[in-house]
Amino acid sequence: MTPINFKFQWLNDNGQPKGFLSKKGVLDDSLLKLDDTDIPVVVILEAEVRNNYLILSVLGEDEQPMSFAIQTSSAQQLKDELGRLRSAAWAEAHREDLEQKGLGHTFHQANCPECSSVVNLTGKQSTPQISCGFCDTLSTVNPPNHPEVEVAVGSDRGYRLCDECGMYSKPRRFTIFYFYFLLVVYGWRSSQTWRCPGCMRGEAWKMLAGNSIFVLGVPVALVQLFRSYGGTDVGGPFPGLDNANLKARKGDLEGAIAAYREILKHRPVSAGVKYNIGLALLEQNRTNDAAKIFESALNDCANYRPAAMALAHCYNNLGETDKLKALEQVWGADEQDDAESPQSPETEGADIVES
Numbered sequence: 001m002t003p004i005n006f007k008f009q010w011l012n013d014n015g016q017p018k019g020f021l022s023k024k025g026v027l028d029d030s031l032l033k034l035d036d037t038d039i040p041v042v043v044i045l046e047a048e049v050r051n052n053y054l055i056l057s058v059l060g061e062d063e064q065p066m067s068f069a070i071q072t073s074s075a076q077q078l079k080d081e082l083g084r085l086r087s088a089a090w091a092e093a094h095r096e097d098l099e100q101k102g103l104g105h106t107f108h109q110a111n112c113p114e115c116s117s118v119v120n121l122t123g124k125q126s127t128p129q130i131s132c133g134f135c136d137t138l139s140t141v142n143p144p145n146h147p148e149v150e151v152a153v154g155s156d157r158g159y160r161l162c163d164e165c166g167m168y169s170k171p172r173r174f175t176i177f178y179f180y181f182l183l184v185v186y187g188w189r190s191s192q193t194w195r196c197p198g199c200m201r202g203e204a205w206k207m208l209a210g211n212s213i214f215v216l217g218v219p220v221a222l223v224q225l226f227r228s229y230g231g232t233d234v235g236g237p238f239p240g241l242d243n244a245n246l247k248a249r250k251g252d253l254e255g256a257i258a259a260y261r262e263i264l265k266h267r268p269v270s271a272g273v274k275y276n277i278g279l280a281l282l283e284q285n286r287t288n289d290a291a292k293i294f295e296s297a298l299n300d301c302a303n304y305r306p307a308a309m310a311l312a313h314c315y316n317n318l319g320e321t322d323k324l325k326a327l328e329q330v331w332g333a334d335e336q337d338d339a340e341s342p343q344s345p346e347t348e349g350a351d352i353v354e355s
């Protein structure tokens with residue numbers, strides 16, 4: 001690849017740039033160079049983007065993960081490229097490892113249609129969908145035969161778990177705008193947040209109420225309100241998803257489940273929507289039913305981690321030790337490949353049970 005040159009600023013713990021001058025950064029095939037700090041691409045465990053912030057979690061010299069953030073206009077490009085580079089390197093290392101053990105034939109991978117990262121599927125059954133941990137997208141790659149409904153092949157772009165409510169939805173950037181008026185001095189505060197439209201609605205109404213005396217803030221509040229009600233899922237792959245999520249959040253779980261099932265009639269293969277149903281059932285303490293729907297989510301997408309973690313939680317509560325063991329084995333096999341880089345298999349197993 002052609003190295004990517006970019007300018008960046010380090011951020012302190014409060015998310016403020018440190019110093020005034022931009023530093024130089026370069027990303028090539030194997031190294032991310034930030035000023036005079038060299039970070040091998042393979043030790044970058046996580047990369048997240050919010051606006052022009054790139055948040056990285058890196059395995060340090062003492063083998064402990066550490067996180068830091070930089071501000072750069074190339075944040076998204078760097079995240080995408082890092083996903084491609086890391087995923088390819090990790091998959092290759094895993095394949096070599098398996099080959100040494102004489103298990104090379106079990107290696108199984110797919111390319112994410114959304115970001116081209118390599119998704120390692122070794123040990124997982126083959127399912128219609130794959131989940132990419134590098135861009136958080138579920139994609140339908142092997143549509144099953146559903147005579148009554150046509151299953152679209154491709155990625156559900158932009159749909160992921162919301163930062164705020166944790167539900168499968170389409171989070172977007174919203175501006176929270178409050179207008180302050182202090183005697184003759186006035187100022188405004190604006191901050192940005194990533195949440196799904198359902199989560200934004202309450203905030204938008206609050207904004208409108210808080211701003212209505214000061215006309216300046218009103219148009220912003222109205223725009224946010226419009227965005228959180230209008231649009232997102234109209235004509236999208238999951239019409240009604242925001243409403244169903246909102247019902248679930250308000251505690252109308254029966255209504256939410258009915259609305260989710262309606263969506264599934266048109267989109268029978270969707271690990272994300274089934275995950276939301278599972279969450280609603282868990283909320284009603286219907287752990288047995290929740291386990292069934294999480295199982296079904298994994299039948300749609302064998303490597304969908306949120307569903308696997310939730311299912312492990314159910315099995316744990318139901319005392320289904322055999323099923324829990326089997327599930328951990330499928331995911332444990334996957335974790336071992338990363339053992340050279342991220343967490344040890346034991347930590348990862350514990351993590352599955354807890355969540």
Ligand SMILES: [Zn+2]
Pocket residue numbers: 112113114115116117132133134135136137
């Ligand atoms: Zn991807």
Ligand SMILES: [Zn+2]
Pocket residue numbers: 162163164165166167169195196197198199
């Ligand atoms: Zn949300």
